[in-house]
Amino acid sequence: MTQRVTQPSRRVARKASSGTAKTSGALDTLFGALADPTRRMLVERLLTKGPTTATVLAETTPLTRQAILKHLQVLEAAGLLAHERAGREVRYRVTPQPLASAVGWILDTAGQWDDRIDRLRRLTT
């Protein structure tokens, strides 16, 4: 599995070093995963039609299975999917818990400033 926790490497070159490594990787990969329309579509599909395989998902898109698989892996790396093996098939399902962190960041940062967001927060907590 190799995990690969290493940070994004940010190749800062010159001014670099010493400054707030930051790299809150979880939000990076989470927002990054959501930034692609194909991936959001995959999440929606898996939610509405239930768990299924990369092969099946690829049949209804203009993309190849490999492209779909890469997207599924990105989503899984973000914690939004999990997969389980069933015979020779591999089925993916949505695990939407990480979405709470995304909403959390948004509400925490913008909450105090925007009444609309603030109302939303009160609505959802």
Next chain:
Amino acid sequence: MTQRVTQPSRRVARKASSGTAKTSGALDTLFGALADPTRRMLVERLLTKGPTTATVLAETTPLTRQAILKHLQVLEAAGLLAHERAGREVRYRVTPQPLASAVGWILDTAGQWDDRIDRLRRLTT
């Protein structure tokens, strides 16, 4: 599984060009803008310390002004910032309204999940 049927198909990658356009572009740039820790940091700074210039923002980071400026432009393209000129300075401020769309998509999506869980719960109890 044959998948693709590959025509003459010069490896030019036919990217399908269809779909993915829609109104998803807004969410693409929005989530994409939030996917970078430097950009989230900039939003937080602008929110907590008020509007300021790219030059000032660059002074407290290991990045150059140009790098910061590019990030600000990405945020502005996502609708999260606006700028106004004051003499020879250009001041950026946060306009957090688009965050509502992000939260909206997440809540809608998670809502479908909740529905599923809810149905499941009703079915299994």
Next chain:
DNA sequence: GTTTAGTGCAACTACTTGGTTGCACTAACA
């Protein structure tokens, strides 16, 4: 006026991303 601080623009590099193709491997089935 001259100088200087702040900005704008363009070119360039290095790495990442989203997609492809090809082939090997394995579980299911005739």
Next chain:
DNA sequence: TGTTAGTGCAACCAAGTAGTTGCACTAAAC
């Protein structure tokens, strides 16, 4: 058993992204 559908892995490529440098331009300060 042999065949096949589904998956896994690696190489490859084009385009995008994140950063840099260098220089020109303009508004303010002297």
